[in-house]
Amino acid sequence: MIEVSLRAAVRPTESPEKVAGALEALFPGIEVDAEGGFISGRGGAASLAAFHRLLREQRILDTARSVMLQGVVADAVQFRLNKQAATVGRINFPPEEEPLGSIHVEIRGGPSLIDWLAPRTVDGKPIEEIELEDGDHV
């Protein structure tokens, strides 16, 4: 079972609606909620479909795989996304927490999660595209 959790700070000059829109631009179908200066998002495997496609369209599979492998914590993978780039559907992995606050992503799932999202490539092209394992689905 896949569980996607997102969290992004809303700075004083920011619009909570626009921050929520940034989350929804990369993870359509995510359920967003405002809570004390943060926008959070929750969803299942379906909310990863667009992100899976965008990683390929934007040709950043190698970067994504590297970032995700560095972010493995127990049965989850954690990484950051740039909130401003997200508003226009662009995936950008900032090297560190940004002053405006990044989007914090945690995805819990089976062992094939990273191989499904960001497989190994040759010259940037996936060696093999796998399906999510049954156990990975919601």
Place this chain on the structure above:
Amino acid sequence: MIEVSLRAAVRPTESPEKVAGALEALFPGIEVDAEGGFISGRGGAASLAAFHRLLREQRILDTARSVMLQGVVADAVQFRLNKQAATVGRINFPPEEEPLGSIHVEIRGGPSLIDWLAPRTVDGKPIEEIELEDGDHV
């Protein structure tokens, strides 16, 4: 004659109204305008009254004087203010342009402008408080 010009970027997740509010929190009475991804502000000597007071209340005269003396360009003084801190009426001089964009301030005025805003101090207390010269007033 004093001319105050402000300019602050509005990032994709930001609210133009909240950015304008940040300008107005430090410079009440400033006339704000939105133009292509920026909020600008224009005002005269009266729009500096609150800023003059806040520099004293927040005990940052020495820092302010140093920043302003470094920012003298011809008959103007230019410096940056942190946009997030401004929303709550707090003056903070960021060392460089911030990722969210800072508030850019330019004040044109007579030679006594900096001595009026941020006089020399001893132990943080002004040696002398001057009035703006007649020629400095709007």
